[in-house]
Amino acid sequence: MPLSVAVSGATGYAGGEVLRLLSSHPELQVSTLAGHQSAGSLLGEHQPHLVRFADRQIVATTAEDLAGHDVIFLALPHGASGAIAAEIARLSPESLVVDLGADHRLVSAEAWQKFYGSDHPGTWTYGLPELQLPEGKQREQIPGTKRLAVPGCNVTAVTLATAPLLAAGLIEPDDLVAVLANGPSGAGKSAKTHLLASEILGSASPYGVGGGHRHVPEIEQNLNWSVGADAATGPVRISFTPTLVPMARGILATVTARIKDGVTQAALRAAVQTSYGDEPFVHLLPEGQWPQTASTVGANTSLIQLALDERAGRVVVTCVLDNLVKGTAGQALQATHLALGLPETLALPLEGVAP
Numbered sequence: 001m002p003l004s005v006a007v008s009g010a011t012g013y014a015g016g017e018v019l020r021l022l023s024s025h026p027e028l029q030v031s032t033l034a035g036h037q038s039a040g041s042l043l044g045e046h047q048p049h050l051v052r053f054a055d056r057q058i059v060a061t062t063a064e065d066l067a068g069h070d071v072i073f074l075a076l077p078h079g080a081s082g083a084i085a086a087e088i089a090r091l092s093p094e095s096l097v098v099d100l101g102a103d104h105r106l107v108s109a110e111a112w113q114k115f116y117g118s119d120h121p122g123t124w125t126y127g128l129p130e131l132q133l134p135e136g137k138q139r140e141q142i143p144g145t146k147r148l149a150v151p152g153c154n155v156t157a158v159t160l161a162t163a164p165l166l167a168a169g170l171i172e173p174d175d176l177v178a179v180l181a182n183g184p185s186g187a188g189k190s191a192k193t194h195l196l197a198s199e200i201l202g203s204a205s206p207y208g209v210g211g212g213h214r215h216v217p218e219i220e221q222n223l224n225w226s227v228g229a230d231a232a233t234g235p236v237r238i239s240f241t242p243t244l245v246p247m248a249r250g251i252l253a254t255v256t257a258r259i260k261d262g263v264t265q266a267a268l269r270a271a272v273q274t275s276y277g278d279e280p281f282v283h284l285l286p287e288g289q290w291p292q293t294a295s296t297v298g299a300n301t302s303l304i305q306l307a308l309d310e311r312a313g314r315v316v317v318t319c320v321l322d323n324l325v326k327g328t329a330g331q332a333l334q335a336t337h338l339a340l341g342l343p344e345t346l347a348l349p350l351e352g353v354a355p
């Protein structure tokens with residue numbers, strides 16, 4: 001018998017993508033769709049592409065309505081999942097709760113307070129299966145967990161690009177620079193002036209510049225883990241600059257790092273290939289072939305390439321993914337499978353829809 005699922009944030013980009021991926025899932029069946037302002041309306045009014053769910057009514061997001069399902073996806077704005085998750089824990093402790101927002105990702109309460117400006121809601125099992133740790137992968141922490149905190153698109157792309165090189169000791173941890181091209185869907189569906197078509201078409205603009213973006217502590221946390229250091233006080237330092245560009249979906253992350261003396265291109269490639277060679281969703285491309293965001297649209301796939309810039313003494317690593325799939329909903333479903341003991345790749349698309 002399929003497991004029952006509730007999806008909150010069903011009218012949003014992330015919740016909608018969870019629904020798309022669940023629409024023909026063999027083991028998980030969507031029972032409840034929850035929203036906020038849309039409560040009482042039909043999903044088809046908000047997500048016309050999700051035809052199988054078009055006539056399903058949206059309920060308000062309450063712990064009572066979400067409790068009792070085997071799996072509960074929380075795709076809510078930052079800060080909204082902490083309170084409802086606490087209520088769900090009381091009403092429905094056996095449910096697997098999967099948070100697609102940031103509320104339960106950070107270990108450091110101090111970092112949460114500084115970058116999100118509220119009390120720390122807590123720390124759950126981190127849902128990035130391919131994260132390279134000094135020994136093994138983050139995947140090993142996930143089976144059996146009842147609480148999953150799934151990282152978002154920026155953090156996933158930068159972490160996947162960098163962790164294998166750090167874990168292998170090939171790059172300096174305190175001199176990392178990441179510049180990203182980001183599609184506006186990463187900012188969600190709710191109306192924002194800077195995301196109007198008239199603002200983004202034919203233009204590119206940086207944001208969160210100068211170390212202030214809330215993803216800095218999360219990236220540093222993950223990369224500190226990759227070298228076996230404390231999440232908040234470890235040696236990793238990154239300069240992180242995202243850039244809004246006119247493509248609906250996608251992330252292109254370019255990370256550069258100072259290499260340690262004597263490190264070769266072959267050693268850099270070997271570290272990434274060793275880490276991801278057996279991974280279904282993360283792929284190092286053949287030498288000289290550079291990844292394009294279009295190749296991952298709709299897929300739970302991340303593509304990576306690197307080159308040694310000998311004159312600069314730095315490695316350049318690029319990583320692309322679809323922010324709504326490997327950067328959110330696909331990753332959430334992948335980690336959910338691991339938590340439930342289902343096959344990790346179930347119902348997750350590997351191929352994109354380019355062009």
Ligand SMILES: NC(=O)C1=CN([C@@H]2O[C@H](COP(=O)(O)OP(=O)(O)OC[C@H]3O[C@@H](n4cnc5c(N)ncnc54)[C@H](OP(=O)(O)O)[C@@H]3O)[C@@H](O)[C@H]2O)C=CC1
Nearest residue numbers: 009011012013014035036037038075101152186188189190
């Ligand atoms: N977009 C992306 O690429 C990524 C998003 N995420 C994370 O996923 C989460 C959702 O993002 P996204 O889907 O993009 O956002 P959207 O703005 O597209 O959707 C937000 C959803 O949350 C609902 N909602 C709004 N306020 C509340 C509230 N107070 N209580 C309950 N529900 C509420 C909305 O319902 P209604 O429409 O009915 O008001 C809507 O369904 C965020 O935490 C985001 O950081 C993570 C990685 C990438």
Ligand SMILES: CC(=O)N[C@@H](CCC(=O)OP(=O)(O)O)C(=O)O
Nearest residue numbers: 101152153154182183184186187
């Ligand atoms: C274009 C844009 O604004 N993108 C978002 C990406 C959001 C994301 O990665 O989600 P989480 O915040 O849940 O991690 C940003 O840079 O903040």
